[in-house]
Structure formats: C-alpha cells, structure tokens
Amino acid sequence: RKFNVAVVGATGAVGEEMLRVLEEVDFPIAKLVPLASARSAGGTIEYKGEEVLVKELTESVFEEEDVEIALFSAGGSVSAKYAPFAVEAGAVVVDNTSHFRMDPDVPLVVPEVNPQDIARWREKGIIANPNCSTIQMVQALKPLHDEYGIERIDVSTYQATSGAGKSAMEELVNQMQAFFAFKLEDSPKERFPHQIALNTIPQIDVFLDNGFTKEEMKMVNETNKIMHDTIEVAATCVRVPTLRGHAESITVTCKRDVDADAAREVIAKGENIVVMDDPKNSVYPMPVLCVDKNETFVGRIRNDIYRSNVLHMFVVADNLRVGAATNAVRIAQKWVEMESE
Ligand code: A2P
Structure with a gap:
C-alpha cells in the first residue's frame, strides 16, 4: 500500500534532504505534498525526475490533500502550530523540531536504538526526531x-x-x-x-x-x-x-x-x-x-x-541526513512496517 506524504519545510536544508532520502529508499508514496511558506508556494521541487508543485502550509492543507504521513522540518513554532492540524486530518506526524521531543506523550525515536517506542505514536499522533x-x-x-x-x-x-x-x-x-x-x-x-x-x-x-x-x-x-x-x-x-x-x-x-x-x-x-x-x-x-x-x-x-x-x-x-532527514524517513519506514502488520 502507498501513502500520501507531506514534507513540511520542503524547500529548507533538511526538507530537501528528506525528499532525496524518500526517493533513494523508494518510499511507498502515492502522492507527494511538498509544503512551505507563502514565499515558496507556487514554485516546484524535483522528485523522481518530475516537477512537483510546492503548496502553502495552511491549517486545512492536510485535510484537503488527504495526508497520511507528515514529515515536519520548518522550525519549532511551525510544528507547534500546524502538527495538530495534520494529526486532526488523520496523519501521523514525524517531527524534526525540538517542540514535542520531551513531551511524555510523544515517543522520541532513533530507529537503531529504540524502535519499539514508535508503537506509542497514537498517544498524540506525533513521533519526535531527536536533535542531530x-x-x-x-x-x-x-x-x-x-x-x-x-x-x-x-x-x-x-x-x-x-x-x-x-x-x-x-x-x-x-x-x-x-x-x-x-x-x-x-x-x-x-x-x-x-x-x-x-x-x-x-x-x-x-x-x-x-x-x-x-x-x-x-x-x-x-x-x-x-x-x-x-x-x-x-x-x-x-x-x-x-x-x-x-x-x-x-x-x-x-x-x-x-x-x-x-x-x-x-x-x-x-x-x-x-x-x-x-x-x-x-x-x-x-x-x-x-x-x-x-x-x-x-x-x-x-x-x-x-x-x-x-x-x-x-x-x-x-x-542533515543521519541527524535529521534519514532518521525521520527511517521512523516513517518502521511506522509503515508496523501499521501494515
Ligand atoms: P520557505 O523556503 O518558504 O521559507 P531552513 O531550515 O533551511 O531555513 O528551511 C526552513 C524551511 O521551513 C523552509 O522550507 C521554509 O519555507 C519553511 N518555513 C519556515 N517558516 C515557515 C512557515 N511559517 N510556514 C511554512 N513553512 C515555513
């Protein structure tokens, strides 16, 4: 099964790397939704040789695009404000910022170390990616x-x-x-x-x-x-x-x-x-x-x-990879594995 995947902060240093890693691991993507600020919306990013339109991050975009997995890397305040909307729309959020990391209801995961904690994702709908x-x-x-x-x-x-x-x-x-x-x-x-x-x-x-x-x-x-x-x-x-x-x-x-x-x-x-x-x-x-x-x-x-x-x-x-994008994608891969069991 394939998933609708949003990358929040797709035009940033980590976001661009997330797109590369998703492509390299051939992540099961049905629809890719690159999101950024109004400054970059309307531009494109390249994924698997195709131009994909960058959309503006809004409260309703996750619902509109039917997002199932949202990878956030646009800063702590952006995650604080928008991650709840992604969760509300039914997506699992993998958040690269520090905002939710020490929240007792949010698992903080390095897949090589504590993959078992991913199972706790339902508590808040969010899995946090640690500091690089x-x-x-x-x-x-x-x-x-x-x-x-x-x-x-x-x-x-x-x-x-x-x-x-x-x-x-x-x-x-x-x-x-x-x-x-x-x-x-x-x-x-x-x-x-x-x-x-x-x-x-x-x-x-x-x-x-x-x-x-x-x-x-x-x-x-x-x-x-x-x-x-x-x-x-x-x-x-x-x-x-x-x-x-x-x-x-x-x-x-x-x-x-x-x-x-x-x-x-x-x-x-x-x-x-x-x-x-x-x-x-x-x-x-x-x-x-x-x-x-x-x-x-x-x-x-x-x-x-x-x-x-x-x-x-x-x-x-x-x-940007091990310390951010690769870890986030590995979390998403494990989540997919667990959810399809
Ligand atoms: P944009 O390029 O439109 O500013 P970096 O860590 O390299 O500075 O990148 C930050 C990323 O987060 C960029 O993709 C940036 O988009 C995005 N971003 C920053 N602030 C916001 C915001 N308020 N809403 C949506 N995306 C944001």
Whole structure:
C-alpha cells in the first residue's frame, strides 16, 4: 500500500534532504505534498525526475490533500502550530523540531536504538526526531551501553552551519568570500552570535541558568529519554565553520572495564555504524567523508591512559541526513512496517 506524504519545510536544508532520502529508499508514496511558506508556494521541487508543485502550509492543507504521513522540518513554532492540524486530518506526524521531543506523550525515536517506542505514536499522533547531535551519539553508544553499561558521557561537538538552516550556510560562505575581498568586517553576522568564518563559537542556542546551552541540555535530556536510562551527560556544543557533518569527541565512562579493541568490535556491530579507525594511516572519520552518507562513522577508539573503564572516540555523521532527514524517513519506514502488520 502507498501513502500520501507531506514534507513540511520542503524547500529548507533538511526538507530537501528528506525528499532525496524518500526517493533513494523508494518510499511507498502515492502522492507527494511538498509544503512551505507563502514565499515558496507556487514554485516546484524535483522528485523522481518530475516537477512537483510546492503548496502553502495552511491549517486545512492536510485535510484537503488527504495526508497520511507528515514529515515536519520548518522550525519549532511551525510544528507547534500546524502538527495538530495534520494529526486532526488523520496523519501521523514525524517531527524534526525540538517542540514535542520531551513531551511524555510523544515517543522520541532513533530507529537503531529504540524502535519499539514508535508503537506509542497514537498517544498524540506525533513521533519526535531527536536533535542531530544526540542521534549520532546514541547510535554509536547504544551497542557499548548494552555490553558495558555506560555510566557517564562527556562530549564536545564540532557542529556544521547547516544545522541552523540554509541561510546559516550562506552566511558562512558570504563571510569567506568577504574575507578574500578584504571586507569581512562589513559582512553580515546575523545567524550566529559571532562571526563564524575562521572562528569556532562555543554557543549553540541560548544559555540556561545552569550554565549550559539549550543545545547541550538537549543532548542530556534526549539521550536519557531515548536510552530509557539515567546516564550522566556533560556536553559542550561548538559551532565550527564547516557546511555539513557534525563531529563529536566523546569520552564514555563504563560500569565495567572496557578494552578498546573489544569495544571497537562491539561498536562495529551497531546498525548503520561504520568503524573508520586506522590512525597509523591517518584514517578516521571527518565531516568531508560523511556528506550524503546515511551511516554514522566512528574512529579514534582508544582507552583512557588512567582508567580502564573509560574510553575515548570520535564520531561523525551527516547532520542533515543521519541527524535529521534519514532518521525521520527511517521512523516513517518502521511506522509503515508496523501499521501494515
Ligand atoms: P520557505 O523556503 O518558504 O521559507 P531552513 O531550515 O533551511 O531555513 O528551511 C526552513 C524551511 O521551513 C523552509 O522550507 C521554509 O519555507 C519553511 N518555513 C519556515 N517558516 C515557515 C512557515 N511559517 N510556514 C511554512 N513553512 C515555513
């Protein structure tokens, strides 16, 4: 059976990637309904070699188009306002924004880690897609947690500009061009708290009273919701001047002693994980190697010098795919599987 599928935010950085992933996995689509703001309505997007009209996101469009699956990626306030209309029209919503993630009635799903939670979709009609940095981290750590019991995670991220959308990628490119024209001072600096070209910014989203940012607390709270556990997490989220692909330096403290070679094998067995770990030949994951890939890459797996229960590693994934579009499509695929049983 095929489904009427809406992509909300179809003209955005993640929305465009959703269309590509849906096409690549040959998702069972009866009718594709790309939705965006009035600014883009009337234009077209390409799907399977055909031009498809972009429609305006309205309260009634889900009903009118008989939408059965709605993938949302147009910002938290858009999801807050319009997801209920999609649900009302009978659709299941897979929401990529943070709006519903910590709602106890909304499952937060990484299909490789907690696919069983999809079954709870009926509670609100919504399944939430976690934050991009959380997804790649829990994918890499789930096999280790099952085997060694993770007690604590200390993580620093190196996050690409595309995590903040297309206009943020453009701002980096514009600043680089301005730099080479000796005009960097005059280039707009609007999408980040500071200049992003030739810089690294240890702030993503706003600061909270506890000294961590909202992005950092997402990694704390979402990790525990997905893993159904209470793991200590300390995150430092940093924006770096790359376009695509988030990297993470992760230190895990396990309940048991863990040997790096054994851990490497355990991690390699994880679903959609590729171990890339040959440091002598300078082989390790990097953002440029993960673009357009649907796997999460893990390398630099090594033991701590002092403690035999502590392990270090470097994890990289395409934030627009693994961290957003691919995860959302995988959720939708599992939902289809479950609903057709
Ligand atoms: P549009 O292109 O018409 O502005 P990005 O994350 O790359 O900035 O993309 C955001 C996506 O969300 C775009 O597709 C954008 O559409 C869409 N969007 C933003 N605000 C709204 C809104 N109020 N209603 C519908 N779509 C929106």
